[in-house]
Amino acid sequence: MADQMEPPRTRIQQKNRDLILEGALTAFSVNGFRGATVDQIAEAAGLSKPNVLYYFASKDDIHKTLLTTLLDMWLAPMIRIDPAGDPLAEVMGYVRAKLEMSRRFPRESRLFAYEILQGAPHLTEILGGSLREIVDTAAAILRGWMDQGRLARVDPHHLIFSIWALTQHYADFDVQVRAVLGPGHDPFVEADPFIENLYRKMLGV
Amino acid sequence: MADQMEPPRTRIQQKNRDLILEGALTAFSVNGFRGATVDQIAEAAGLSKPNVLYYFASKDDIHKTLLTTLLDMWLAPMIRIDPAGDPLAEVMGYVRAKLEMSRRFPRESRLFAYEILQGAPHLTEILGGSLREIVDTAAAILRGWMDQGRLARVDPHHLIFSIWALTQHYADFDVQVRAVLGPGHDPFVEADPFIENLYRKMLGV
DNA sequence: CGTGATCCTGACCATTTGGTCAACAAAGGA
């Protein structure tokens, strides 16, 4: 459903498009779509502004490309939940993968956070479409495990929401977390056992 | 520490400042600080743009006023945690109050979310100052209960973060939650028992 | 080497936007 015969790219196109997307990710994740300027993106990419607009039709085009490109990566861990695996281990694996993504890719997390906060103008179809399907599939797997008594019964959808909320919080609200904890703390290192313990207690049978 | 002898206000000043702050809350919570324009705020308030800037020195001034005004309200529930109360009941009360605030004041939640996402340029001192003190106080109460064996032992700070994350998620990511659940669901109604069950299992002794 | 395609940029443009100001209107107190 995704790729529709992309035009071939020269080496220079490949490199510069990557530079632009990289710079744009930084710019958008700090100030949001409207807050980021094409000049900022150009500078972060090490290119001139007209050159940026040579590779992308518009600022909006850059933003949309970023979002759709990164969405797959963002959702990948949920697709890897294995119905044949051990229920608690599968959930914990997903939780850990998601927290690890918040730690390693906070810019991506913030990019999506801004988009959703704004009402997801570029993602509306996806949210109610493929995302919903993926979530429903995962929820069905979870519900199956609960029916078999291998996982404590809770609302599967809200279980997934809780995982998103808990893990992304550490990326999106990083400054708040760090300010409250004070220096000498690694939020992600501390969050890992806390969250693991949380789901072990909630879902253990 | 807060109020420093505000200048007296006429009835008209009071009314128009309120109108402006109300309109600005809507504007800022939808598009963020940079995304909202003074014209939008003026229109939402039913005033002309110059008139808006007659009551507030700048767009930034409106924003800062909103943030500081609403911060007290936002933190109030945490201050009400009673060391003499029943541990689990106190925590559950706080959780429910926080979820209720997300439900009734989603604009405020998004306003703060935008601010934190942006790196909290207007709140840095507060985050590491009074907010940190309030959180530390609450954390100390929680830790005391855990020492007494009246609450399962977990990291108190991350317990608080988890409550923030879980409850605010339903306000900040509302469109995503609704898109995934589909029509016919009330996210807040469903979230309430889920979250209550979560903390009961994690904190019960 | 030559030449067409690709790549790059300075200069420019139209629009948006935060903010100002002079002048006018409305209150309000003596």
Add this chain to the structure above:
DNA sequence: TCCTTTGTTGACCAAATGGTCAGGATCACG
């Protein structure tokens, strides 16, 4: 009523910003 204070606005401005374009530089390939 008169006059000072307060409230309101149309017109305007400078800066920022997304985007364009003509022309020059560079590359790739026969």
